[in-house]
Amino acid sequence: MTKILIAEDDDHTRDALREVLTMEGYEVIPAGDGLQAVDFFRVENPDFVCLDVMMPGLNGYEVCKQIRKQDEKVPILFLTAKAEEIDTVLGLELGADDYMTKPFGVKEIIARIRAILRRTASRGAGKTDDDFTMDDLRIVPTELRAYRDKQEIQLSPRDVKVLRLLFDRRGKVIDRNTLADEVWGVDYFPESRALDQHISQLRKRIEKDPSQPRIIRTVHGAGYRFE
Amino acid sequence: MTKILIAEDDDHTRDALREVLTMEGYEVIPAGDGLQAVDFFRVENPDFVCLDVMMPGLNGYEVCKQIRKQDEKVPILFLTAKAEEIDTVLGLELGADDYMTKPFGVKEIIARIRAILRRTASRGAGKTDDDFTMDDLRIVPTELRAYRDKQEIQLSPRDVKVLRLLFDRRGKVIDRNTLADEVWGVDYFPESRALDQHISQLRKRIEKDPSQPRIIRTVHGAGYRFE
DNA sequence: TCTCAATTTTATAAAATCCATAAAAAGAAC
DNA sequence: GTTCTTTTTATGGATTTTATAAAATTGAGA
Known part of the structure; x- marks a missing residue:
């Protein structure tokens, strides 16, 4: 499930967000101040972060910087009470993905989060998408295809993963556990x-x-x- | 050069904006009422729009709706005299990028426009309306039509967007997220x-x-x- | 308001891919 | 060679993903 960290000091706003986003099927990690937010980020490793700019202790800008030290990619949405704060967000080049000015509608924030997740989902999907060649076969991950001579061979995403892994460690033996782990992930039954x-x-x-x-x-x- | 459409019925404000923004190196298209604004938008295809909310004839909300029909991505900055109007802007989900309440300073609005343009630079990239050919089909975006032989095929704006995107990245796979994002934007629900x-x-x-x-x-x- | 066309939702079908089973084949150990 | 273990593969069903028809909805224009 997609985990969303909410850093917002106002109890009411935070609760409202938590409820709405939970209803939408997200797992919400609520944080009441900046320090908590940084801590929770480390522990929970969420997929998305909503940051209020004005918070006691560590403000949103600072939290963002801390998070970016650990993770350069996680999408961050800023919540600002004043429109002018946007300029600071932008000016500091914190790597924010979007911002919203309060007050905002429930539908609006859900739509934004969804849109950002959609955008970034594809970014992180295929780490390296460069073409590579195995024997006389040219594999083109972005096209989910391979070519031998001019012949096209259709590949599934899983095929590409397997080939990529073997290519990245060519010469070395990839044991079955590793392969299962890297390609299938957690839900692989070893006896399968x-x-x-x-x-x-x-x-x-x-x-x-x-x-x-x-x-x-x-x-x-x-x-x-x-090899 | 970046084209900015200014829709503002007050002559003084409009002239001031025009002068200032021209000084900043933008090309300014001034419109004195809502209908003019919609017309000018169609003809000039600007890169940015400033919309006054209160205007005779077509008000800012309406103009925004009309513009969004043609172009879902062009950044729109609302100018409002009353703070309450902001809520309407947000409530109507018009796809506004930002808003400012009058009176605003010259520096402020310049900063804001610059910030929005920076933020949306990627969104607006490559919006050419040139004709293009796919297989034996000639697509003419400005006419919302395609031709095969002499046969005419009616297309919707959305059709054209889809085709354009596929054409621009021919050979590559456009994943569904990207397609949804680029064509439908913020209000696409992935489970749809x-x-x-x-x-x-x-x-x-x-x-x-x-x-x-x-x-x-x-x-x-x-x-x-x-391909 | 009514109408028409575009669009979305819903429901179901079709296609591609994936996996469990089991039997066959291959390799290793003796 | 015999036996045990590991790997391969054929088969059929399960699951996931995509396609399409029909109904419902929306929105612009009359």
């Missing part, structure tokens, strides 16, 4: 043969001779390797 | 199927064989592509 199955399918598509694989080689008892 | 539906309808009109699309191809798990 989904991984094998996927490798098998992938080989069918990308290997000239799937029974003599040159790109995804198996290292018995260890995992897979490409 | 409006996007699919729109693509489907559009294909019916522009593809020779909608079940074998050549212009809008789908890339499963990613988005759409044209």
Whole structure:
């Protein structure tokens, strides 16, 4: 679930935001002041941050700076009471993604958050999207395709992940646990043969001779390797 | 040069703004009432709009609505005499980028315009209305039409946006988030199927064989592509 | 107001991908 | 070679993603 950190000293506003955003299906981490916000950020590692500018102790600008030290990418939405504060936000170049001036409507803030998350979701998705070549196969992640000669081969996002991983550590053996972890994530059951199955399918598509694989080689008892 | 449309019925204010902004290196299009503003917007296609709320004929809210029909992204700054009008601006969800309450200082408004332009620089990028050709289809954005042979195909503004985006990044996959963001903007709910539906309808009109699309191809798990 | 067209929602179908199962094949150990 | 373990792959069903038809909604213009 998408975690949103709300840093807002006014109890009423904070509660209202929490309620509304929870209703929308977000997990909300409420913080009542700047120091708390910084702490909670570290602990909870949220996907989105709403920052009130005026807060006791550490103000929004400072909190933003602290957060940016830990995470350059997390989207930050500033809430400002005065329109002039916007200029400070912009002027300090804190890396804010958007701002809203109070008072704001409930629908407005939800729409903004959604829009920002949508924008940044695609940014963070594929870390490196550069093309790479394995054997005589050219993989183009942004196109979800590979080319051999002029022949096109359709790839799924998961295919690309697998190939990327093998390419990044070419020469080294990627053990099955690592592969499962990096490509499937937390919800992979080790006793499942989904991984094998996927490798098998992938080989069918990308290997000239799937029974003599040159790109995804198996290292018995260890995992897979490409070189 | 950056074009700014000023819609303001008070001659004195309008002239002052024109002078100041011209000094700053902007090209100013002055409009004395709402109807003029809408007309000028269509003709001049400015990069920025300052809208007075209270104007004879068409008021600022209405002008904003009209403009947003043509262009969802152009930054709009509202000028209001009464602070309460701000709530209306926000309440109507007109897509205003900022507002200022009169009286405002010269430096203040310049700073504000500059800030908004900086913030929205990415949004407005590349809004060419030039014709372009996809496969055997010639798209003429200014006419909201496309031609195949001598056959005319009616297009909606949204159709054109979708096609333009695919054309601008031909060969690459446009993921659904990006598409939603660029075409629908802030009020697209990801769980909606409006996007699919729109693509489907559009294909019916522009593809020779909608079940074998050549212009809008789908890339499963990613988005759409044209090449 | 009514009408028309564009758009969105809803519901269902279709397609692509993914995975569990089980049997076959391959490799390792003896 | 025999046995045990690991990997591959065929098959069919489950899940996810996308497509489309039909109904509902919206919004502009008459």
